[in-house]
Amino acid sequence: MLTIQNLSKSFGGVKAVQDVSFSIREGSIHSVIGPNGAGKTTLFNLITGVYIPTSGKILLRNENVAGLTPDALARRGMSRTFQNLQICMNMAAIDNVMVGAHLSLNQNMFAGMLRLPSVRKADARCREEAARLMEFVGVGQYVDADATQMSYGALKRLEIARALAARPKLLLLDEPAAGLNHTETGEIEALIRKVAQSGVTVVLVEHDMKLVMNLSDHILVLDYGKTLAEGTAAEVRANPDVVAAYLGAAA
Ligand SMILES: Nc1ncnc2c1ncn2[C@@H]1O[C@H](COP(=O)(O)OP(=O)(O)O)[C@@H](O)[C@H]1O
Ligand SMILES: [Mg+2]
Structure with missing residues (x-):
C-alpha cells in the first residue's frame, strides 16, 4: 500500500x-x-x-x-485525522462528516448553485452515507445533534467518521x-x-x-x-x- x-x-x-x-x-x-x-x-x-x-x-x-x-x-x-480535534463546532455533527465526503462526490459547482435535482439527490445520498458512518463509529445518537452537544470522546469518533467519508x-x-x-x-x-x-x-x-x-x-x-x-x-x-x-x- x-x-x-x-x-x-x-x-x-x-x-x-x-x-x-x-x-x-x-x-x-x-x-x-x-x-x-x-x-x-x-x-x-x-x-x-x-x-x-x-x-x-x-x-x-x-x-x-x-x-x-x-x-x-x-x-x-488517503485520509487522516489530526492530533488536535479539527471539528467545526458551529456546525451540525452530521455536516462535519459530510465535509469529508466532498472529495468523492464529484459534483459541479454550477449545478450546486442552481440547486439542480441531481445535486439535491447527491446531497441526500451524502447525508445518508454520513448517518451510516456515524452509526458505524458509534455516535449514531448524535445524527440530529450539533457538534457542541457531543463529548470529547464522541468528537474523536466523529473525526474518524469524517475521515472515512472520503472513502x-x-x-x-x-x-x-x-x-x-x-x-x-x-x-x-x-x-x-x-x-x-x-x-x-x-x-x-x-x-x-x-x-x-x-x-x-x-x-x-x-x-x-x-x-x-x-x-x-x-x-x-x-x-x-x-x-x-x-x-x-x-x-
Ligand atoms: N513546522 C515546524 N517548524 C519547525 N520545527 C518543527 C515543525 N514541525 C515539527 N518541528 C520539530 O520537529 C521535531 C519533531 O516534531 P513532531 O513531528 O511534532 O514530533 P512528534 O509528533 O513525534 O511529537 C520537533 O523537534 C519539532 O519541534
Ligand atoms: Mg505529534
Missing part, C-alpha cells in the same frame, strides 16, 4: 525526520511510536502532503507521490486515544479494528502502549527523527534500545 524510502525533513537546523524507510502492507495496522518530538506528526504531514520532503520517496501503490497536495492524495485514497484505502490516525479515559480507549481500539476489517489500511500514531500493542501488525519506533526499531509488537517490546529510550523512560 505504502512504501517510504529514505525520507527526510529538516526545519532549518532541526532534522525532524531523518532517513526513514518502511513499508505498509495492504490491510494491516501499522503504528508509529516514539517520545514527544520524535518526528511522528512530521512523518504524517509528509505522507499526507502537508509538508514537502527535504529528500526521499513516498510510494503509494508504487506511484511516487512525494510533493503532491493533500487534495491530490485524498483523491488517491479512503489508507487511513492515518494521529493520537486517536489522546485525552480519552480507559473505557473510551477500549472503544476506540475496537473501532480501529473494525475499520481495518472493513478493508482500510491503518497507520496509527499513539502514546497508549496497550492500544498499540493490542492492535498493531507492525510497529515503527522513532527517536530524534530516526528509526530506532521496527517489527511486530513482541519484537519491539523485547528490543533493549526501545525499552531504554521509550518504554523505560515512560515507566
Whole structure:
C-alpha cells in the first residue's frame, strides 16, 4: 500500500525526520511510536502532503507521490485525522462528516448553485452515507445533534467518521486515544479494528502502549527523527534500545 524510502525533513537546523524507510502492507495496522518530538506528526504531514520532503520517496501503490497536495492524495485514497480535534463546532455533527465526503462526490459547482435535482439527490445520498458512518463509529445518537452537544470522546469518533467519508484505502490516525479515559480507549481500539476489517489500511500514531500493542501488525519506533526499531509488537517490546529510550523512560 505504502512504501517510504529514505525520507527526510529538516526545519532549518532541526532534522525532524531523518532517513526513514518502511513499508505498509495492504490491510494491516501499522503504528508509529516514539517520545514527544520524535518526528511522528512530521512523518504524517509528509505522507499526507502537508509538508514537502527535504529528500526521499513516498510510494503509494508504487506511484511516487512525494510533493503532491493533500487534495491530490485524498483523491488517491488517503485520509487522516489530526492530533488536535479539527471539528467545526458551529456546525451540525452530521455536516462535519459530510465535509469529508466532498472529495468523492464529484459534483459541479454550477449545478450546486442552481440547486439542480441531481445535486439535491447527491446531497441526500451524502447525508445518508454520513448517518451510516456515524452509526458505524458509534455516535449514531448524535445524527440530529450539533457538534457542541457531543463529548470529547464522541468528537474523536466523529473525526474518524469524517475521515472515512472520503472513502479512503489508507487511513492515518494521529493520537486517536489522546485525552480519552480507559473505557473510551477500549472503544476506540475496537473501532480501529473494525475499520481495518472493513478493508482500510491503518497507520496509527499513539502514546497508549496497550492500544498499540493490542492492535498493531507492525510497529515503527522513532527517536530524534530516526528509526530506532521496527517489527511486530513482541519484537519491539523485547528490543533493549526501545525499552531504554521509550518504554523505560515512560515507566
Ligand atoms: N513546522 C515546524 N517548524 C519547525 N520545527 C518543527 C515543525 N514541525 C515539527 N518541528 C520539530 O520537529 C521535531 C519533531 O516534531 P513532531 O513531528 O511534532 O514530533 P512528534 O509528533 O513525534 O511529537 C520537533 O523537534 C519539532 O519541534
Ligand atoms: Mg505529534
